[in-house]
Amino acid sequence: MAVEQDMLIAVEPVKTHTLQLANTNPLYPDFRTSANSIQIDNTKPLWHNYFLCGFKGIQEHFGLSNLTGMNCLVDGTIPPSSGLSSSSALVCCAGLVTLTVLGMKLSKVELAEICARSERYIGTEGGGMDQSISFLAEEGTAKLIEFSPLRATDVKLPSGAVFVIANSCVEMNKAATAHFNIRVVECRLAAKLLAKYKNLQWDKILKLEEVQSKLGVSLEEMLLVTEDALHSKPYSPEEICRCLEINLEELRTQILSPNTQDVPIFKLYQRAKHVYSEAARVLQFKKICEESPDNMVQLLGDLMNQSHTSCRDLYECSCPELDQLVDICRKFGAQGSRLTGAGWGGCTVSIVPAEKLSSFLANVHEAYYQKNDGSLAPQKQSLFATKPGGGALVFLEA
Numbered sequence: 161m162a163v164e165q166d167m168l169i170a171v172e173p174v175k176t177h178t179l180q181l182a183n184t185n186p187l188y189p190d191f192r193t194s195a196n197s198i199q200i201d202n203t204k205p206l207w208h209n210y211f212l213c214g215f216k217g218i219q220e221h222f223g224l225s226n227l228t229g230m231n232c233l234v235d236g237t238i239p240p241s242s243g244l245s246s247s248s249a250l251v252c253c254a255g256l257v258t259l260t261v262l263g264m265k266l267s268k269v270e271l272a273e274i275c276a277r278s279e280r281y282i283g284t285e286g287g288g289m290d291q292s293i294s295f296l297a298e299e300g301t302a303k304l305i306e307f308s309p310l311r312a313t314d315v316k317l318p319s320g321a322v323f324v325i326a327n328s329c330v331e332m333n334k335a336a337t338a339h340f341n342i343r344v345v346e347c348r349l350a351a352k353l354l355a356k357y358k359n360l361q362w363d364k365i366l367k368l369e370e371v372q373s374k375l376g377v378s379l380e381e382m383l384l385v386t387e388d389a390l391h392s393k394p395y396s397p398e399e400i401c402r403c404l405e406i407n408l409e410e411l412r413t414q415i416l417s418p419n420t421q422d423v424p425i426f427k428l429y430q431r432a433k434h435v436y437s438e439a440a441r442v443l444q445f446k447k448i449c450e451e452s453p454d455n456m457v458q459l460l461g462d463l464m465n466q467s468h469t470s471c472r473d474l475y476e477c478s479c480p481e482l483d484q485l486v487d488i489c490r491k492f493g494a495q496g497s498r499l500t501g502a503g504w505g506g507c508t509v510s511i512v513p514a515e516k517l518s519s520f521l522a523n524v525h526e527a528y529y530q531k532n533d534g535s536l537a538p539q540k541q542s543l544f545a546t547k548p549g550g551g552a553l554v555f556l557e558a
């Protein structure tokens with residue numbers, strides 16, 4: 161679901177070919193470039209590069225080489241590098257602004273797909289969930305997002321509970337480090353080994369989901385295949401090459417990303433177990449919401465707790481501060497709590513029974529944000545209850 165925080169861009173088309181960007185936050189310096197020669201430097205994820213991703217995505221989609229310039233002022237309230245997808249909010253907002261200035265039209269699904277692809281120019285090999293919910297979100301309902309083809313289905317959340325976001329205040333920029341892409345290539349390698357084990361044509365397969373759909377089996381069955389095909393001991397690049405009957409050069413150039421060339425070990429079993437079990441939990445969550453049993457808040461909370469354990473132990477994308485924060489949230493009344501977003505820092509999301517909300521907020525505030533002599537200065541954005549918000553919008557001024 162979309163949170164209520166957002167990214168706003170005021171835009172004015174100009175007659176020259178200059179793209180000029182300014183930001184209300186002085187941490188993000190002004191930037192200008194020619195709209196006809198967009199360069200995205202993925203070695204340094206400076207803020208304007210995220211804008212350029214969205215801009216370039218639209219430019220490429222329509223095959224435009226001669227773009228009109230524009231002046232943009234960016235203002236955002238999403239805590240950056242905290243797992244709430246400030247990066248995708250910026251990429252998607254830039255894409256929508258560019259589309260609007262060009263006077264072109266695209267469906268929300270097309271926009272989401274274009275922005276998911278173009279955010280990868282920043283260097284992270286992301287999926288498409290963040291960009292999808294940025295466009296497809298609707299106030300009052302959560303969404304199950306599925307791919308190939310991209311679609312979003314309403315999920316009605318329980319009325320007796322509230323979702324609360326708490327920021328661990330550990331920032332992690334996903335494009336500045338290799339953590340994120342290492343997980344992507346571990347999943348890609350696991351998918352290829354599973355496919356080879358099952359005699360599928362493995363070289364075209366990139367995602368664990370593709371192995372499941374090619375085999376036509378359930379997620380639970382994929383967990384059993386994972387048990388049979390992969391071992392829990394980490395794989396060296398050499399062992400992977402032996403399994404796939406390729407050489408190191410082919411592994412590096414055809415499978416690994418530029419920033420994962422020298423990774424010494426890959427934990428394929430653990431990552432595949434996490435992905436298939438997490439996907440199963442998503443479907444269980446939706447089923448519980450639909451069936452609405454008396455103890456549904458507890459059941460949903462259990463799934464969120466299992467999810468955090470799996471993120472921590474199998475996917476290894478948590479950090480000590482996040483583990484501490486989910487413990488605090490559970491201690492003060494959350495039925496369940498987990499990290500949200502990519503991890504390694506950023507936010508937790510907790511499910512809290514509505515009647516416990518005010519004591520929960522007060523206690524978590526005291527236990528996490530007022531510790532260490534207030535060195536974790538809590539901003540307004542750090543701890544808040546949120547309802548499913550709406551997706552991207554254009555405000556036109558005559």
Ligand code: ADP
Nearest residue numbers: 207236240241242243244245246247332333334
């Ligand atoms: P997230 O989990 O928030 O998506 P990322 O590491 O993917 O974190 O991206 C964070 C980056 O997005 C920031 O380092 C910054 O470059 C950019 N960003 C986020 N919010 C803003 C903003 N309000 N203005 C400009 N750039 C922003």
Ligand code: MG
Nearest residue numbers: 245246247248
């Ligand atoms: Mg991001």
